[in-house]
Ligand SMILES: *[C@@H]1O[C@H](CO)[C@@H](O)[C@H](O)[C@H]1NC(C)=O
């Protein structure tokens with residue numbers, strides 16, 4: 001009786017799949033043969049992992065319990081386990097960091113709504129996307145309503161309200177390309193500061209937000225026919241890097257925003273004049289696409305950059321600034337690692353049209369094949385996907401949790417480089 005009952009909907013489902021089958025399946029004419037094996041084929045040899053037992057701040061990481069568990073099945077330690085969670089900022093650092101995240105949510109909300117208003121279903125279809133794809137963008141806009149409300153409530157009544165924006169796209173393809181960058185910035189911004197928040201409960205809610213944004217970013221890559229996730233680790237950036245990248249799109253904000261400007265620095269603008277073009281008519285939207293790399297190590301990358309002092313952002317409330325000396329290196333922020341390449345042909349010129357755009361430089365895209373010494377990412381170099389590049393005066397060693405040490409060395413940027 002029961003199985004008969006189940007058969008009917010299944011049959012209907014099968015039928016609807018047949019109806020939905022596309023008439024022609026997209027096939028690229030340049031199919032590099034897909035590697036069908038993992039580059040780390042062999043199981044990890046546990047006897048050949050030579051890490052010592054680390055001892056940090058007195059804790060010996062050797063698998064033993066060092067304290068009596070306070071409750072059954074509850075190891076000693078951990079933070080905030082015995083107190084009611086506070087989903088609100090607990091410091092100025094928290095407030096300013098949550099605020100920049102809120103600005104990001106408002107940006108994304110407006111961006112998706114604007115695109116839905118500007119582009120019809122036919123526009124989406126002409127770009128190779130479907131009704132369901134357009135619905136997915138609409139769903140993303142709704143997600144942004146949830147994200148913005150969430151952070152707004154954490155911040156309270158002085159929180160930033162939505163602003164007006166200018167969007168640099170005219171077509172659906174350009175919208176997709178731009179949204180891939182905007183969601184990348186949002187994702188990397190939260191990843192960069194979440195570790196340092198005083199309010200861990202707020203951090204948790206943000207984490208639950210940013211994992212959604214990361215999925216959005218991946219969807220935009222898939223819409224563009226790019227390999228969906230060409231890295232092993234998503235990178236973080238500092239708040240000032242995030243603000244530098246976002247502020248140029250904000251035109252004007254309500255008074256309450258301007259009453260409490262964000263503390264973050266806006267670095268002078270950096271522009272990559274020969275960014276690889278990720279739009280290629282031979283590759284359409286797909287879950288995953290094999291296509292030739294957009295760039296490779298050794299490629300000459302050309303920059304133009306601004307001098308500080310430019311009024312920018314909402315109602316020209318912010319002024320670009322730098323604390324660094326002369327530009328000497330390009331800092332490539334990708335995955336867990338900042339890699340430096342020397343700048344060549346640094347040139348200061350007379351302003352030409354734009355009084356702030358005075359510098360030019362080139363560098364060579366690095367080839368970084370190892371994530372850790374001995375752990376190769378062969379075929380998937382660390383510089384892949386959308387990476388952040390800034391011009392700096394010194395090649396300081398930084399790791400994900402102390403990336404802010406780089407802020408004082410930034411001459412211009414970051415800019416987004418579409419390496420793959
Ligand atoms: C994929 O696997 C097949 C059979 O296992 C093998 O013949 C072929 O060379 C592999 N292709 C690549 C790119 O590894």
Ligand SMILES: *[C@@H]1O[C@H](CO)[C@@H](O)[C@H](O)[C@H]1NC(C)=O
Nearest residue numbers: 045047048049373374375376
């Ligand atoms: C241990 O791993 C390294 C790096 O993968 C390798 O070069 C070396 O041959 C291995 N040693 C043994 C004893 O397996």
Ligand SMILES: *[C@@H]1O[C@H](CO)[C@@H](O)[C@H](O)[C@H]1NC(C)=O
Nearest residue numbers: 173276277278279280281282
């Ligand atoms: C990228 O390539 C596409 C397809 O060839 C072209 O339509 C588009 O104008 C290019 N975009 C840029 C910024 O060069």
Ligand SMILES: *[C@@H]1O[C@H](CO)[C@@H](O)[C@H](O)[C@H]1NC(C)=O
Nearest residue numbers: 227230293295296381384420
């Ligand atoms: C980026 O990753 C993709 C997918 O693994 C790979 O095909 C491509 O060659 C990589 N790009 C670069 C620049 O290495």
Ligand SMILES: *[C@@H]1O[C@H](CO)[C@@H](O)[C@H](O)[C@H]1NC(C)=O
Nearest residue numbers: 337338339370371372373397
């Ligand atoms: C990034 O990683 C590569 C490979 O391990 C290493 O050679 C390089 O020194 C690292 N760069 C920095 C700044 O940590």
Ligand SMILES: *[C@@H]1O[C@H](CO)[C@@H](O)[C@H](O)[C@H]1NC(C)=O
Nearest residue numbers: 396397398399402403405406
């Ligand atoms: C950042 O942290 C690393 C340890 O992970 C340390 O070696 C490095 O010196 C720090 N960088 C700066 C600029 O303080």
